[in-house]
Amino acid sequence: MSFDLALVRNKLSYQGISLGIVALVASALLSVGNSLTGPAIAEAEARDLQASLAQVLPEGSYDNELLKDTITVDGMLIYKARKAGAVTGVVFQQAKRGYAGDVVVLMGVDAKGTLLGARVIKHQETPGLGDKIEVAKSKWIRDFDGKSLENLPADKWAVKKDGGVFDQFAGATITPRAVVKAVKGGLDFFAAHRDEIIGG
Amino acid sequence: MSNYQVFKEGLWSQNVVFAQMLALCPTLAVTTSGTNGLGMGLASTVVLVASNVLVALIRDFVSPQVRIPVFVVLIATLVTLVDMSLNAWFHDLYKVLGLFIALIVVNCAILGRAEAFASKSPVLASALDGLGMGLGFTLALTVIGLVRELLGAGTLFAQASLLLGPGFAFLETTVIPNYGGVLLMILPPGGFLVLGFLLAAKRITDARMARRAATTDFSAAQGA
Numbered sequence: 001m002s003f004d005l006a007l008v009r010n011k012l013s014y015q016g017i018s019l020g021i022v023a024l025v026a027s028a029l030l031s032v033g034n035s036l037t038g039p040a041i042a043e044a045e046a047r048d049l050q051a052s053l054a055q056v057l058p059e060g061s062y063d064n065e066l067l068k069d070t071i072t073v074d075g076m077l078i079y080k081a082r083k084a085g086a087v088t089g090v091v092f093q094q095a096k097r098g099y100a101g102d103v104v105v106l107m108g109v110d111a112k113g114t115l116l117g118a119r120v121i122k123h124q125e126t127p128g129l130g131d132k133i134e135v136a137k138s139k140w141i142r143d144f145d146g147k148s149l150e151n152l153p154a155d156k157w158a159v160k161k162d163g164g165v166f167d168q169f170a171g172a173t174i175t176p177r178a179v180v181k182a183v184k185g186g187l188d189f190f191a192a193h194r195d196e197i198i199g200g
Numbered sequence: 201m202s203n204y205q206v207f208k209e210g211l212w213s214q215n216v217v218f219a220q221m222l223a224l225c226p227t228l229a230v231t232t233s234g235t236n237g238l239g240m241g242l243a244s245t246v247v248l249v250a251s252n253v254l255v256a257l258i259r260d261f262v263s264p265q266v267r268i269p270v271f272v273v274l275i276a277t278l279v280t281l282v283d284m285s286l287n288a289w290f291h292d293l294y295k296v297l298g299l300f301i302a303l304i305v306v307n308c309a310i311l312g313r314a315e316a317f318a319s320k321s322p323v324l325a326s327a328l329d330g331l332g333m334g335l336g337f338t339l340a341l342t343v344i345g346l347v348r349e350l351l352g353a354g355t356l357f358a359q360a361s362l363l364l365g366p367g368f369a370f371l372e373t374t375v376i377p378n379y380g381g382v383l384l385m386i387l388p389p390g391g392f393l394v395l396g397f398l399l400a401a402k403r404i405t406d407a408r409m410a411r412r413a414a415t416t417d418f419s420a421a422q423g424a
Contacts, residue, residue, distance in 0.1 A: 005260055005261065009261075009262075009263040009264075010263065010265075014263065015263045015265055015266045018261065018262065018263065018266065018270070019266045019269060019270060022270050022273055022274070023273055026273050026274065026276075026277040029277055029281065030277060030280060030281070033280070033281045033284050033285070034284065036288075037284040037285060037287065037288035037289075038288075040288035040289060041284070041287050041288045041291075044287065044288065044291035047291075048291070048295075126383070126387070127232055127386050127387075129383060136359075171383070
């Protein structure tokens, strides 16, 4: 069989057809793979989202399905936490430019506008310097818990270097500045649209 | 060359990074810690073994003229399948490794082994070649990662339990507590620096081993 093959292999038609067959088999495999893994991937991603939402809301503060109870206000997707029907908090994202690209902060706010929790869910800051904004690397982000526009005047919403109350990191000021700005921006947004967000 | 030799070549004398100088893009990009290096190395090993076996299986049917596109399609398909299955069924692992999996496609060592070895060798030898090259790559990445991590952050295998499961938490060592860290080592230039010094160290070791082997041969010849 192999001496036959050696002859056939040099024919242009064989080469074209064999390449075509390989491409066909590859696409078939990929589509089978996609349909097998698709539902599991969607489920895993929903679980991830649910878990990150739960991080910025106090345990037991809600009994609804967060992923299904959403509202869009001014182009922003907002997840609502309810207990026995009453809104106990909302969760949404805020992005501000950091040292390298956007720093995306997920924040939970209660009905009065007090911050329940904040987590950085996406960033490209310098490893070892700016990445202390991750809760896995440092407790820094927890300093925001319980802050609101009422208990902290606007000019104190800054890192200490700029006269505010939040620590900066040695060697990285731009990164925490971006997070502070994002959280402040989120609270401002909530204050501006409070009735729409809670009532709707 | 025996199958054992094929396996051994990849670990040291033909090491993908330290001898062939291939796959430097993933090597320099992900080795910011020992854990990352290990993860990338293991994921590449899986793909390398699978692609070598596949290529060896179909090697007689592929015309030399179209072999490169055939191998590229195979490798890309394989990596995508690995990526999707990890994402679906090992989602926690995927969150750590996900970034690296896509990078494996651009790992020229995989196409390199398909072309240089698997397309001319039987299946078993190709599998062993893939395993040896893959483990050699893993070794190189882990060592570079550990050196950079130690100098840059003062730890070893930080967050290994995220990658390998809680059972491996014992690997996580803080060598120098409250260490400020030489940030340069974590940043890209550190990758080049560490790679350069490790390459020099390997050359010196090899030269020494060659000299010792030569002296033994000489004295053996004299004795005879």
